[in-house]
Amino acid sequence: MATQESGQQQPGTSRGRRAVLGAAILGAGTAVVGLPGVARADERHGGGHGGHGGYKDLPVPTIVAHRGTSGYRPEHTLGSYQLALDMGAHVIEQDVVPTKDGHLVCRHENDITATTDVSAHPEFASRKTTKSVDGASLTGWFTEDFTLAELKTLRAKERIPGTRQHNTLYDGRWDVPTLEEVLKWADKQGRKRGRPIWLHIETKHPTYFRKLGLGLEEPLAKLLRRYGRHKKNSANFLQSFEPSSIQRLAKLVSAPRVVLLSTANSRPWDFVEAGDPRTVADLIKPEGLKWMAGFAQGIGPTLDLVIPKKPDGSLGTPSTLVKDAHAAGLILHPYTMRNENTFLPTNFRKGTDPNAYGDAFGAFKAYFETGIDGLFSDNCDTALLAREDFVNG
Numbered sequence: 001m002a003t004q005e006s007g008q009q010q011p012g013t014s015r016g017r018r019a020v021l022g023a024a025i026l027g028a029g030t031a032v033v034g035l036p037g038v039a040r041a042d043e044r045h046g047g048g049h050g051g052h053g054g055y056k057d058l059p060v061p062t063i064v065a066h067r068g069t070s071g072y073r074p075e076h077t078l079g080s081y082q083l084a085l086d087m088g089a090h091v092i093e094q095d096v097v098p099t100k101d102g103h104l105v106c107r108h109e110n111d112i113t114a115t116t117d118v119s120a121h122p123e124f125a126s127r128k129t130t131k132s133v134d135g136a137s138l139t140g141w142f143t144e145d146f147t148l149a150e151l152k153t154l155r156a157k158e159r160i161p162g163t164r165q166h167n168t169l170y171d172g173r174w175d176v177p178t179l180e181e182v183l184k185w186a187d188k189q190g191r192k193r194g195r196p197i198w199l200h201i202e203t204k205h206p207t208y209f210r211k212l213g214l215g216l217e218e219p220l221a222k223l224l225r226r227y228g229r230h231k232k233n234s235a236n237f238l239q240s241f242e243p244s245s246i247q248r249l250a251k252l253v254s255a256p257r258v259v260l261l262s263t264a265n266s267r268p269w270d271f272v273e274a275g276d277p278r279t280v281a282d283l284i285k286p287e288g289l290k291w292m293a294g295f296a297q298g299i300g301p302t303l304d305l306v307i308p309k310k311p312d313g314s315l316g317t318p319s320t321l322v323k324d325a326h327a328a329g330l331i332l333h334p335y336t337m338r339n340e341n342t343f344l345p346t347n348f349r350k351g352t353d354p355n356a357y358g359d360a361f362g363a364f365k366a367y368f369e370t371g372i373d374g375l376f377s378d379n380c381d382t383a384l385l386a387r388e389d390f391v392n393g
Contacts, residue, residue, distance in 0.1 A: 054235075106179060163340060217245060243292065339360040
């Protein structure tokens with residue numbers, strides 16, 4: 001997931017519309033539990049989740065492990081993905097970028113300065129450079145300047161060590177995984193557990209890479225076909241902040257697709273390149289949602305589009321986005337919940353240490369009550385417990 005985060009529906013009324021579609025941890029089984037007076041999710045928004053195969057069978061709300069368990073392990077490593085699976089996350093996210101020789105690897109960004117030990121490799125010192133990526137000037141090392149063999153000599157490390165000092169214990173333990181390695185891992189774990197392992201795969205900066213001759217969608221589609229993950233009911237979502245990437249993928253594979261949405265005043269980079277004046281604020285209007293529903297099954301809005309914040313950083317009144325998206329037939333998987341005070345709305349922070357945990361359970365409850373279908377979290381164990389409180393409360 002990118003770092004582009006950040007009638008009125010009444011929060012208190014959505015509890016009666018929530019579904020209990022299986023155990024919080026899928027490995028424990030998927031028995032459907034009914035609550036008196038509670039409508040199932042497929043009844044809640046006509047043909048949504050529930051009993052039809054593919055993503056419609058996922059528990060609601062769905063817990064998506066953001067870059068794996070990035071609250072506990074360096075992000076986008078096999079260690080981070082494995083811990084997310086062991087904790088019981090319903091879906092595990094990968095961001096993909098290309099190498100110089102066209103392999104797809106799992107990194108949050110093509111700039112690997114903060115997430116690998118590349119700066120400690122004197123043989124790559126000359127690769128440090130400054131680039132403009134989606135209008136932002138960045139100085140560092142970039143995956144598109146390395147072959148896969150070269151990239152495999154690097155080791156992953158914690159991206160925000162000042163906030164997550166405990167994660168630095170695992171610096172150097174894992175390398176940068178290819179998407180194919182993750183697909184093999186998911187297949188192996190699926191056979192072991194007797195169920196599909198769900199993934200949420202994001203194309204990062206697709207317009208930027210296409211201009212370099214490193215288009216993401218075609219090699220991604222090829223891998224999905226190779227591993228049987230290209231079908232309508234396949235156990236993965238495909239996501240991007242650029243709608244044109246999702247449109248291109250829709251022509252290549254049938255797997256479910258999600259358009260990611262940043263702040264209301266922002267514009268997708270493919271819109272900027274194409275001279276399309278629309279902003280995210282336009283896309284979340286009914287006509288914009290209807291347009292996206294023509295090639296996607298869902299949206300992934302930043303949480304601030306679901307519940308805008310007040311000037312003091314506390315949660316305000318929920319927007320109509322959930323209701324409007326459901327009316328267009330779209331599911332919502334907003335991002336990103338984290339446990340630390342620095343990432344929480346101010347009314348859910350505890351104490352003065354920005355790196356200490358705040359009232360994450362309270363924040364999860366507020367977001368779940370809007371009727372969202374799922375939620376990305378760096379701390380999927382906390383998210384699963386909050387979900388259990390919500391569906392059983």
